[in-house]
Amino acid sequence: MTIHRPRLWRIAPHDESCVRRLSAALEVPFLVAQVLVARGYTARDQARAFLMGTLMDLHEPSLLPGVEEAADLILAAVQARRRITIYGDYDVDGVTATSLLWQCLRLAGASVDYYIPDRLEEGYGLNCDALRRLHREDPNRLVVSVDCGIASTEEADFCRELGLDLIVTDHHEFGADLPRARALVHPRLPGGAYPFADLCGVAVAFKLAWAICQRLGDGRRASPQMREFLRGAVGLVALGTVADVMPLKDENRIFVRYGLASLAQRSGLGVKALMQAAGLEPKGPLQAEDIAFALAPRLNAAGRLGQARLAVELLTTDNPDRALRLAAYLEQLNRDRQTLERRLFKEAKELVNAHPEWKERGALVLAKRGWHAGVIGIVASRVAEHFEKPTILISLPPAEGLGQGSGRTYGEV
Structure with missing residues (x-):
């Protein structure tokens, strides 16, 4: 029999005079100010940004290393009527990133599809067999990875040998050598100066989509249609950010705060059907725990059991009947996952x-x-x-x- 020891809580030291000043400056309870100070937010503006950041406080996409090159290459492919394939990952971060970029490119008039590797047969990330098949089907296509690829140096070299254009967008750790792709989009690339390093894969995809939308507008501001898309897309970013257990600070906190509202108010048919299957309607305002313990496990179940494409289809479908059927199927997959887990x-x-x-x-x-x-x-x-x-x-x-x-x-x- 295992004896579980009680949790040991370590209370961070704090300066009570600083707490009182912050409480008065922000007009928040003493306890809230105490938590802020314990987390290192001692200056008024810094603490205000943490508590009350808005979408206007998101960093410009042009600051993200590689995003301008990637956006230009993608729009050139759209104009040349080349097929664009989004190569995603099978977890929630990957399927939301795939869905978000797919929706953006469809609105941009692209011929776009997606490829999600089988978790059990192919494993994580780019693989040469899949890239060979994609090239065989259409040698002129452009492949854009989301939430994977930054460590795929051999696979990127294989693409160069084939003559298959590859753009990598990712947020994971990388080694001494970077893949030789047409463009690399990553918040921590050497030589970059992006203000926030802890974006997840779908947040990186959102920044790329934002840059594309700017170019489809006046170069700085997206068109009304694309602005509406971006406002709704923050819901997908919230899904991936919470599911990937990213730190809820800086941009991530803004994405989740506004994304939760977007999921409740602007959800597509698939998310609405998934919320219904998870018993989240009509519950009221969504919380981060609703993503972590209700929505994310159901989306992840598809990838865990080798059917991640269905999660992307659910998040992108415009057919209400199909959305309900897919949500019901993911619900059953999640139950199967729970049985296997037990x-x-x-x-x-x-x-x-x-x-x-x-x-x-x-x-x-x-x-x-x-x-x-x-x-x-x-x-x-x-x-x-x-x-x-x-x-x-x-x-x-x-x-x-x-x-x-x-x-x-x-x-x-």
Whole structure:
């Protein structure tokens, strides 16, 4: 039996005189000011921006490294009537980024489609087999990655060998070598000076869409139609930001604040159907926890079980009947995911309990044939929490071959 220790709360030290000044300056309760000071927001303007930032406070897209080159290349492809393929990822950040950029390019008059790799068969990111197929189908197409690709140096070189144009937009960590794509859009590129480094993939896609919309307007301001699109698109950014557990500060806080309102007021048919399936209508104003515990798990279930394209289709459909059917199917996939998760968690606990000496180790590494690779990350998190130590779970193939693993840390490890 595992004995769970009580949580230890560490109260950040704070200057009470600073708290009182901030409380008076912002006209907020003392406790709110205390939390702000504890988080490092001691100056009035800094704290006001944190609490009350608006869409007008979002940084100009032109500041994002690579975004101007990417926007120009994309619009040139639109004008030349080249097919544009958005290459996304299978998690919520990836499917929302794919959906957002697809909607933008459709409004821009592009011939656009999307490709989402199968989580179980292809894994994360760009892969050469998929790129080869895309090139074979249309050698003249332009591929734009969202939420992936910044570490895909070999795949980018493969595109160059094929003559397949590639634009990479991403937010993940990268190595010493960057992919040799036609353009790279990333908030932390060397030599860049973007004011906020912690954007997720769909936020990067939003910035690119914004830059495209500016060019379709007067160069600085988007047309009324595209402004309306961007106002609605912040809902997708909120979905990806919360689902990817990004820090809720600076632009992310603005995206989520306004995105929650957008989801409630401007949702497309797919999001409305998903909210209905999740029991969020007619509940009232959405909260971030509604994304984290209701909407995101249902969208993620499609990717975890190898059907992420359906999540993109749900977020982009303009057919109300199709939206309801897709939302119902994702609801069933989520239930299937929960069943798999419960079974794997039970089996993992049984493995550890059958070997009491493992509980004395600094970490757990568990492997078994038949474990579903799409849910081992969630289960690893639950096992780490249950046994209070870092955990790696590995799904072994039915016969010989490499397994797929996922790990989660615990505490301050």
